[in-house]
């Protein structure tokens with residue numbers, strides 16, 4: 001007997017017809033003699049709809065109640081899928097997060113799974129076939145319902161695969177695998193058959209939402225191989241696993257992008273030790289994640305300009321903090337929210353010289369100005385004007401031979 005964790009995303013369960021189709025996918029597994037733990041997302045658009053409802057009540061909707069609200073989307077899918085399976089004579093049952101329970105730690109809307117009780121579900125699976133578990137949520141030590149971040153059903157699937165010692169963890173979605181870039185934006189994108197955890201982690205952290213980054217991180221730490229595949233076709237998916245299993249012929253594996261960054265420049269700050277610390281320490285305390293930082297060389301040796309990027313929804317908080325700190329002296333603070341980040345990712349970059357200059361040359365050939373740069377061993381990201389993003393992705397995709 002093989003124990004499989006199968007996760008179905010929002011589009012895969014977007015209508016009752018689709019839920020019935022998912023029931024048939026699961027039935028096939030059961031007919032092959034497998035046991036299934038199915039992790040489900042809310043029906044497509046449901047979570048956004050619930051957020052909108054909350055905003056109609058208040059922009060400062062109580063965080064505890066928001067999690068109660070948002071977790072309800074997955075509950076609906078659980079019951080619909082379970083009943084669809086029962087209808088086709090598959091022995092299935094759904095659980096709510098607190099009935100299992102799935103224990104979490106951390107803040108509302110951003111909690112993380114720390115443990116899952118396996119007893120009830122394992123006992124049920126001894127004599128039955130399918131357990132259905134809601135993705136994206138859990139219950140805290142104080143008994144409050146928590147959610148674990150947008151796209152979090154992927155993380156639930158990986159946590160369940162780990163704790164239940166599943167034989168496979170398959171992520172069913174609306175594309176048939178991980179592509180060299182978003183196939184819905186760039187139709188010439190190519191499917192990747194195998195990708196390392198490291199590369200997938202970079203791609204998803206840099207905007208490829210096909211896998212949620214914290215799910216990839218957990219899979220990497222515990223060495224849980226993943227497979228991303230389509231709910232709607234039977235084509236082979238993408239295998240995500242540890243680096244040793246992969247052959248690297250290309251320097252660049254994929255291009256990712258995101259439009260949730262903003263650039264802040266503080267001009268005329270004093271150029272002396274401790275100034276950067278004075279700026280970034282309070283931001284860190286407020287849990288504002290600073291991504292790229294550039295400090296210009298000062299022309300007069302007395303003052304300099306510091307530019308950095310933060311998430312767009314942290315801009316107001318960042319400005320408030322900087323303006324409130326009297327020890328930070330500056331001339332002006334300039335914000336630019338119309339920027340985007342485009343990144344190339346590839347484990348082969350380590351051994352291929354010239355990738356950096358080829359990226360910069362390609363962007364300059366397209367007349368795209370680079371506003372900030374950050375690098376790691378296997379990725380190179382630049383901030384550019386938001387309106388040039390598609391042009392940049394296309395060009396990079398072509399010059400690194402990904403089309």
Ligand code: ADP
Nearest residue numbers: 009010011173174178179181182184208209210
């Ligand atoms: P689900 O609801 O199944 O979790 P998501 O919408 O979260 O699905 O993720 C799938 C989407 O990710 C695809 O429809 C695609 O537009 C997008 N995507 C972005 N980058 C990539 C990529 N490199 N490969 C595949 N899909 C990608």
Ligand code: ASP
Nearest residue numbers: 041047136150151152153
């Ligand atoms: N329903 C949640 C969301 O839309 C979680 C998920 O789909 O993974 O973010």
Ligand code: MG
Nearest residue numbers: 009151209210
């Ligand atoms: Mg998703």
